[in-house]
Amino acid sequence: MVIKKLILFKIIVIIPITFILTGCWDNKELDTISIVTGVGIDATEDEDKIEFILQIERVSQHNTSPLEGANTNDSSIILETEAKGILSAIEKLQKQVTRDLFMHHNQAVIFGKEQAEKGIKPYIDAFLRQQDMRMETLVFVAEGKAKDILHNSMEQDSAFSSGITRMVDATNRYSESYSVRVLDLVSMIIEETTAPTIPIVRLEEHEKELRLLLSGLAIFNDGGLIGQLNEIETRGYTWIMDKFKTTFIEIDIEEGFSNLNISNIKYNLEPEINNENKLIISLEIIGDIVISEIQGFDNMTVKAVTDTLLEEGKKVINREIQTCFNKSKELNADFLRFGEEFHKKFPKQWEEIKNNWNDMYQEVELSTKIELNLIDTGKIVNSLNMKEEN
Amino acid sequence: MKIDKGKISGIQFMFTVACFLQSSSLLTSFFTSITKQDSWIVTILGFIVSIPSLLIYTYIMKIFPDKNLVEVNDIVFGPIIGKLFSIVYLWFFMTLSSLNIKDLGDFVHKTTMQKTPAIIILGIFMLLCAWAVRNGIEVVTRYSMFFTLIAIFIVISTSFLTMNQMKIDNFLPMLNQPRMIYIQGAHIISTIPFGEVMVFLMIHPNLEIEPKQRRKYYTYGFIIGGLTLLTIVIRDTAVLGNTIKIFALPPFETLRLISIYSGLSRIEVLFAVSLIMLMFFKICILYYVTVMSIAYIFNLKSFKSLVISVGIIIIMYSFSIYPSIIVHMNSASKTAPFQWFMFETILPFITIIVAKIRKLPKLKKGMI
């Protein structure tokens, strides 16, 4: 009986010890760390150096009321320093904070536009190598300086990084081209002929308040930023890369104006090399259309209207695709990953093609086939302006 | 003449072999950095290439059903040369133990506990292993089923959770790389994960099933472990695509990418948990085999007193074995396959040949 009690006593002592002491050498208590939520990299006048900016989320005792609108700068701190490498910058900043910098919760990495033009590839290595930098961190290019973007916060979310991450998540429900993680960026950089793309964030003045926007994509090659895509070109990019989940097609013709919602998009991209060794990409898109809004189209029957709308819809999509493709030829940057498509399907010929890719890319032809099926028209079928069917 | 009287059942043995193989599946970077998107092909090839070795081991298990490897060496080669062979095997087992514990220590030290000195991590770990080994083989393999099933569960559930990030064209272009890469990859896989099951030749006398059935359970365990490895390789290639070649721990990175509505993320802790669990098992087995080899070489009657000293030697050896991780990866992908091949295939094969020549074992009625 006594021995049993002794054993029980030992067990009762040992179990809490294992819970408390495990890893105690390395414990990181919440009040000893500074949680970094955003990282910015800007260019400086010095050729070699970068300006490194950290946004740190303040873990405060009481919640600042989120309804206070303008007074939202309280909950995040911005630190800046200049250094040649990312880890040197972090070391320098470590001396300015009272706590350990904790990078695991970093949400976004922003490159200033000037730095992007100089080149981002040297700085990606730190993000890959360090144990505490994660692959799912989103990457952005700032229109202007990254510092300005990080300093300004958004309306509903107090800190920039969580705000922009939520914005990207929300956008992801429609189109995935604005979400580029470090992993995706690295994957694009590894492919030899692909030009990486990164979404651009911009600040817009809006009645004395600054708002953030996602606008367009930045195109890079080995050296740095070489071009940008505007709205329409970005839409074309999203069509070609099959990144739309559902979107609206705007149709603006003489007879009237309409908005079509396309969803359930089926996509097929086939690279081909025909007999004269010409490289052709055939793109096929099939989508379901729901009419969302009709303005005008006076005195036409429903059938005429829907046929026109489908025709025009195809033209619009085609136009967007072609605009994007022409831009890529203009920049001579294969950000559509066509090179990789050829690599995957024709590995043997790829060895010869890839050496001349810069020239051969100009010769690539894109042939599109788009099919739209009307499945629904909303709550009403005939618009108020249309002729009634007999 | 058995030192350890523990008994293992057939199913336990099967799960032991499976668990042993699964623990190597977490260190896939040895060959994924070489074979990149064709790693799954190379895994299947390696599996096929290691089947002859498996046949060699089961044959030895069949003709010497109650003698472990050291005793077999004594019988086949005579006392002096047999002991020499056994000492060579002993070095092999000790190196394997040290390499594995070094891998584990490095992983824990570099990813989660940077400030804790490595020796404390290893010391505490080995203390637990020593306790298990001291109590004999039955204790060591008791949890094999539990660990194997947990590992399988983690692999399958993470495969489902990453399915939305998998892309089929990450496997293309297929079979496009220089032929030497496939040979090298298959060689690495057949020796580093799969060939290490030869250590079970030291344990098989403790099996309480008939010799004929041992082959069945051994093979099943082998297949389970191989399938787990294949699943992990396929999952990582599909998710990571062409970035798989740059990561030192591809399954770790795959698990880091899982996040469902920011409620269920940071799953890589499961990787750490399963790695520690499986490595514990593997190191216990290797540790046990090392201690047993010493005990049988010196014809001892009990092994318990050797355990802690051997443990300390293994830890110290692991510090000197490779100066850095780069040298380790270099050696593992380039020269280690040949060395291991000698220990895992050539030496047992020589044993069989000499046994056949000397017409051993002296046949009793109804043996073969």
Add this chain to the structure above:
Amino acid sequence: MVYVLIVFTIVGLMDLGDLIKANKNKELKVTIFLMIVAFILSTLYVLDYRLPSIMLALDKFVRDVLGLGYE
């Protein structure tokens, strides 16, 4: 260094006591031999002296002498 001595005394007391009582001479000899080896290795580690790596020497042997090894 002190820790090394403490650990080895504890280990010694634990294991050797039983062996001497039961008079198993062979086990005693082997155990003491292994303990000495472990003690030497630990002391070397504590004094920050790292042994040369056997694996590297074997690698060199396999690569240069036998000519095996992938690029």
